[in-house]
Amino acid sequence: MRGIIEWLVGPGGPAAIDGAPLEYLIKQYALDSGALEIQYLEEYFGEFPRKKTANEIAARLEDREYLILMAEAPLPDDPGLIVPVAYKVVHEVRLSETEPKLVDLVAKLDGCIRFEDRKVLYSWIGGTRRDWRGQGHFRALTEESETWALATGFHEVVVKTKNRFYDMRGTLDQLQFDVIKYEVNPLDNRESKVYLSKQLTSDVVRSHTSNRTVVQV
Numbered sequence: 052m053r054g055i056i057e058w059l060v061g062p063g064g065p066a067a068i069d070g071a072p073l074e075y076l077i078k079q080y081a082l083d084s085g086a087l088e089i090q091y092l093e094e095y096f097g098e099f100p101r102k103k104t105a106n107e108i109a110a111r112l113e114d115r116e117y118l119i120l121m122a123e124a125p126l127p128d129d130p131g132l133i134v135p136v137a138y139k140v141v142h143e144v145r146l147s148e149t150e151p152k153l154v155d156l157v158a159k160l161d162g163c164i165r166f167e168d169r170k171v172l173y174s175w176i177g178g179t180r181r182d183w184r185g186q187g188h189f190r191a192l193t194e195e196s197e198t199w200a201l202a203t204g205f206h207e208v209v210v211k212t213k214n215r216f217y218d219m220r221g222t223l224d225q226l227q228f229d230v231i232k233y234e235v236n237p238l239d240n241r242e243s244k245v246y247l248s249k250q251l252t253s254d255v256v257r258s259h260t261s262n263r264t265v266v267q268v
């Protein structure tokens with residue numbers, strides 16, 4: 052089955068019945084089905100020319116701890132149809148990485164993140180489809196990933212973005228990520244990289260605000 056799943060829901064979808072608090076519907080995927088779903092969903096992110104393939108995603112995640120989450124919501128003009136609208140993939144990153152991109156990441160984080168005797172999570176890819184932005188889906192995914200990460204023994208989550216990704220920078224600010232490193236691109240400052248992190252504590256999880264229903268696929 053592709054990512055679109057028909058559910059029987061009332062008008063306005065599952066999230067807004069009789070003024071009740073929004074309830075975000077999140078699916079947690081296993082590796083192969085999750086990688087395929089993300090490849091499919093990334094087709095909707097027109098602003099990013101180089102999209103991740105399912106093979107690339109699966110190769111990155113196998114042999115490490117990871118979480119593949121997808122939020123689903125009703126189509127505005129057909130609320131009975133529930134579609135994937137946002138996703139987030141997080142995975143463990145270790146000092147002993149061998150994949151060149153992760154070796155580079157660990158090297159860049161040297162002096163900013165302590166890896167010894169700690170579990171560090173990397174928030175790798177994620178986003179929300181345009182028509183569903185600003186509705187809390189990414190917060191819900193992030194909070195779910197933090198709850199999982201704390202329960203799984205992670206100490207810190209790190210994320211990388213660029214100056215020019217203003218939506219993501221604003222969002223990470225709201226989600227209380229702290230800047231730990233700024234890597235200047237001398238040719239184009241909009242391409243400069245920003246590294247941020249968040250310590251995972253029970254206080255962080257207690258401060259979460261989203262109501263979520265999580266289904267394992």
Ligand SMILES: CC(C)(COP(=O)(O)OP(=O)(O)OC[C@H]1O[C@@H](n2cnc3c(N)ncnc32)[C@H](O)[C@@H]1OP(=O)(O)O)[C@@H](O)C(=O)NCCC(=O)NCCS
Nearest residue numbers: 178179184185186187188189190212216218219221222225
């Ligand atoms: C960044 C992005 C994931 C946000 O997704 P979203 O589902 O709209 O985010 P949410 O609605 O869950 O918002 C989470 C918080 O961030 C804030 N926020 C969202 N977009 C924002 C923006 N453009 N500027 C400032 N704050 C923003 C929200 O107000 C919210 O704060 P609150 O919960 O404290 O009220 C989405 O805009 C996106 O996919 N952008 C393109 C992806 C991208 O830029 N990738 C860069 C590669 S790193």
